[in-house]
Structure formats: structure tokens, C-alpha cells
Amino acid sequence: MSKQSDDDDAEERDEALLERFKEIVDASGSRANAALLTGNSTQQISKWINGKARIPFRQAAILAKAANRSLDWLASGEGSPFLGQDFSSQVGVPAEPLVDDEDVVYIPLLDVIASAGPGIENSNPIAKDHLPFPRRWLEQLNLPVEFARFHDSRGDSMTETIKEDAICLSDIRWQRPRLDAIFVVVHNNDVRIKRIGRGMEGRVTLISDNPRYETEVLSEPEARSLKIAGRVVWAGGKI
Template sequence: MAAHPPLPSEMPDAVMIPLLDVVASAGPGAENPMPFELARLPFPRVWLDRLGVPERYARFIDARGDSMEPTITEGSVCLVDTRVDRARRDGVYVLVDGNSVRIKRIAIGWQGALTLISDNERYPTDTLAAPDAEALRVEGRVVWAGGEI
């Protein structure tokens, strides 16, 4: 008889993280007009602590597309630290433009410029000068997608 995966009640060291009805495109952007909580997924508390994300700011979202491969693969569930509302250091972020949501690596440049990078080298980078970079809406930093980022 095959063993079943542990249930949340069998994982006393787990926290239940909201999975939002948000699909972030690892590409051109995905529409997410009114995101809501679909479910809650267990995540080891010790991992959340190691990532430095307080439970109340942790959210899961789905990633679609291949522009962030190999870091984030198509269909990955990504853990986002929603405290982050600006790119203050290099990292992978959730970006919102209207209803469109994207995941991109951001490199902080000279004089406030930001470079939006796709980890898949088949896709070009995009550099935003300071005025456009300041208008970029950051909704969180991706800290885990099947592994720490």
C-alpha cells in the first residue's frame, strides 16, 4: 500500500500560506483582474524562517511561461514576500502593470535605472531609466519556487 502525502494536520511545523488566484507570467504578462485566495498550502515554518519572511506576508502564486527558466520553471508555485514594494536590491520580483503580472529578475543600475532580466537567454533584457523605474509597481519579491531563490 502506497503512503499518502502528509496532511497539514500531520505537519505540526507547517504554516498554511494563501495560494492566490494570480498567474504571473514569466514572459509578457498575465491578466489578473481581481485576485482572491484559492486555498492555503502547507509550507515548513523552519523554511519560512530561514527565508526571513513573516507568515502574514507570505503568499503563493503560479508562474507561467519559460522566460525565467531555469530559475523558475513553467507551472511553478512561487512563494512571494509581499512586504517588498520596491526593488532595493538585485533579485526576482513580481511586477504589476495594470492587471498584467510578470515575474522578472531586476538588476539595480546606475542613477536609479533598473534592468528587467529574463533568466532564459532567449529573451531580451529591458532597461528602464530612473523616471520609468520609479513608476514600476513591485508587489513582492519571489523568495522560493521549488527551492530558495
């Protein structure tokens, strides 16, 4: 076999490896989520996918685990790509964390959209999936996994603190407001993301971080029906 043939075979193997790696990144959620899991930038993830930088073993192992894919399959393309049960296909699963490892924990993603803007009704907040999250980040947030929940958000009333359409992580232990924190609040089945303030005569204020939005004032009877579902502690970064 000529040297040219050897080079062509090696190039084909490299391209196949990159295709498998791209599949793992996609299965982990997104390039942004892959960056979160590995502690690298999305630009670095793109370099690995495009073959412009060598894929480190540790990062490959973290992403393979998060995507429920086999490292042997990633390296060789042989055998089953999956590691047992495919968690990514689960819908309506119970809200308990899945089996994790020393680097990654799996946190329930609730079937809830918390509005950073007008209220959105959410009547059935069950877990529709689980998302991987670095264990060390959870420890830095002082958040036990059993009290951690992911949920989607919509609207821009909390920018720049929380970007529009961000996935948020909440600590569901919180039931009482603090002035220096952001909460998921439920009012008449509307789920909102707001800061909470106290007004006169039992009133409660719902405060937005985006100055374009006015502070909302709930009367004392309305305030009594307000419930706190958790404190937002992370939304692409620590809150």
C-alpha cells in the same frame, strides 16, 4: 484459520493502508508537495505509496495534518477521515494564514498567475486556497507567515533560476527593488516575475535569467507606473 488465510488478510490490510496513504499524499497537493513537506524525495514518496519502504510515523503525521486527515483513519480505516473543516475545498477565502501546528503553516495561494514571459493580466488577486509549508523552512527564509504568499507562474524567461510553471513563494513586505533579487512586478495590470535594473534618464530594465530573452526597457513615464508586489524567495527551492 490457516496461515495462508492469515497472510492473505494481512496483505489486504497492507494494500488498504497504502490506498489511504496515497489518498493523503494526493490531498496534500502532489507527490512533489509531499516531498517538500517531509524533506524526502519524490522517489521516496513513491516507494512508500507502492509499499516498497516502510512509512515513518513522523512523515505520515505531517502529511495527514497537511491533508486534513486523521491518523487513526490512516492506520485503521475506521471513523471519519477528516480532521474538522476540510481546508482543501475552500475557494475565495480571506488571505490570512489558517491554523497551523509546530511543523506546518498554511500560506495563502493567490488567484494570480505571475508571468515569466509575456505579461498576464491579473485583476483580482484574492486567496483561492491555502497550501502547507514547513515552518522551519519559513524561518530559514526569515519570512513571517503573515507576509508570505504563494502564486503560480507561467513561462520560461526565468529559467534556470525558476522552472517553468513553478509555484512561487513571495515576501510581500518588499516594495523597493534590489539588484540581486527577483521580484513580482505589476505593470499595466500585467504581473511579471523579473529582476529589476536601473537605466539612464529614469528608465527601468526588466531582466530575464534565461539568456534567450532580451532585457526590456521601460521609459521614465512607464517606470513610474511599475509596482513591486513582493520578492520571490522560493520556487521549489530557495531563491
